[in-house]
Amino acid sequence: MAVVQDVHGHHDHHPSGIMRWVMTTNHKDIGTLYLWFSFAMFLVGGFLAMGIRAELFMPGIQILEPELFNSFTTLHGLIMVFGAIMPAFVGLANWQVPMMIGAPDMAFARMNNWSFWLLPVAGMLLISSFFVPGGAAAGGWTFYPPLSAQGGLGVDMMIFAIHILGASSIMGAINIITTILNMRAPGMTLMKMPMFVWTWLITAYLLVLVMPVLAGTVTMLLTDRHFGTSFFNAAGGGDPVLFQHIFWFFGHPEVYIMILPAFGIVSEIVPTFSRKPLFGYASMVYATASIAILSCIVWAHHMFTAGMPTVGQLFFMYATMLIAVPTGVKVFNWTATMWRGSLTFETPMLFAIGFIFLFVIGGFSGVICAIVPIDIQVQDTYYVIAHFHYVLVSGALFAIFGGVYYWLPKWCGRMYDVKLANMHFWLSMIFFNVAFFVQHFLGLAGMPRRIPDYSLQFADFNMISSIGAFGFGLSQILFLYIVIKCIRSGEKAADKPWEGANTLEWTLPSPAPYHSFETPPVIK
């Protein structure tokens, strides 16, 4: 009897030290691992970005030889997309989805552990590929063949890393879908779910749809490289453009995979600090779903210069422009949520407003890129670089920062240093624009992307852009300091530190208990 009681008493026991993290099946521990991993990758990707901007600081070749420069741009893209942004959103989902739907944990706890621990392996493969003979992959993050068929071992390591990352993403997505569909508290119908949960549900479906396509195309590349197939080689009856179609069939939904959860975070933050319910909840859900569906039929707008029939170009132009409609609905809904609210401007709200402001600029340049004749001018130039950094950095990344500041008090029961956090926002906001706004004009004036050296007319704007990039990079060290300071010595935070918040996680104590909701809350 005593033995039985003892076993029961240790029901909650988990290993301590490093083994706690290796063996954990807890959604909060795994969420924490995801977030720290993505921050580490963010620093690696950021280091590569600093290298790129240092080389481009002035004309001529100073620090990076052209081939190494190409490896830097390639790995910067891959590490930021697959290592930093995507895992950060999965980390936020791990922490927040169970708490927001009133569940104790994720549905598949062990698979959750596995899908995280695949990531460091893939990350190490990507980073260590710099040190193998031939160097890291240098064909761009889109690794178009035949160029990607030319690289050495680094390309194979990249292919393997992408397979692993894809497997991890698919498992993560299945876990999120299952959790959301099966583990909601009684009374929480789909149309009562918080927007963050909705956007992640839709994102997870997109992941399950397109990650296998990416896995397929990198496998075809692998067999072309080593086993004599000719999927992408014209000499053997293949077609290099086929790769682009398959890649972008994954690649375009992928950009929405990186922005839909950001929409979700902003849709949580804006109502909280406006002290007013989200305007047009139902239309937000429908807009998210339509963006996801449309995102699957616009891929070839990345390929307007590859050569396509007139009808093809027109179809992809119209479909792409159509995405502006549901995206516009979202922006209008956020504005209407703020309208006649009772606004306060805590750090999460600053990041949310910064997000809306800059994401709209990225959206505008997106519409401009959708127009075929203009796209043919700006395709593969710095205009495109500016466009997607406006949606990925001031879009996805700002939303992640906003989400971290919003939920940090719930995660660790402590408040961040408000002054420093606001400073982090303003520094990021200013330096981001210094770095990327001028790149629109570089692109329009004719500077191609992925070049290590440029003609003299581009010199002054490149220098401005580099200064902005260095400032932006340094500002992120401040973020690391703020988070560590908060965890170690932040002031105690209330269970509900934000007056206007009313999703389920705020009904839990701060810090949130290990098994979020052991008895499901009842939603009226």
Add this chain to the structure above:
Amino acid sequence: MWGEYMSSKSVMALLGSATLALYSSMAFSLDETSKYFHPQPNSIIAQETYDQHIFALWICLAIFIVVFGVMFYSILKHRKSVGYKAANFHHSTVVEIIWTTIPLLILIGMAFPATKTVVAMKDTSEPDITIKATGYQWMWGYDYLQGEGEGISFFSKLSTPTAQLEGKEAKGENYLLEVDNNLVVPVGKKIRVITTANDVLHAWWVPAFGVKQDAIPGFIRDVWFTADRPGIYRGQCAELCGKDHGYMPIVVEVLEADKYAQWAADKKKASAAVVNTAAVGN
């Protein structure tokens, strides 16, 4: 009720017009002669592209001012710190239908001229001269296939001295945008450029003509342009093609009809001489 907002209204009006002034001054300084904007259009397609971009920019500016005018009014006036109490409305079907329909109409307005340009861009029929541009790692090869100058064939490589790249010499005016053999075409004639590649993807891009086309190994694609004015027009490879992707510029020299005829005759004579020498050598 509205009385108390009068002063804030004038503040907003002031802010709004200041923003407008800033953006329009930017728009006017970003004309065709600015080095930070489109190069001056030199073909009908480039001109239409330029006009559509300016049109789209004005639309974006108008939407930006409306949306952020509302948002910043809200940020200024609807704050808790000035004692504003939150309303509790959360949807309005009418408003939502309006802000779905209006953007749709605006987009149709933008798509219409673009559609006409796309159809025009694709019409490569009946060219005066056809030139094949072949991308190599890392230079361009040009073959005049049809029209005046048929049979001319040469390579075109970066001519910037290595010393300038390494910073051992001052960089020249056309640093990285100069080649040993310019592509020469006559003014006012329809030039069809067929692109292909020898090894990996490249892209043949001359901004002033509104032309950019990937060059794909094993396949051919085509584009056309008609240069409006004589002169020298510079572009670069626009598809990552390996180590020296940044070092394969495109330089097009547009000549008057008689000068072009002269150039073509000289070029043919020179290549004939080369062939003769080779024959004698054998």
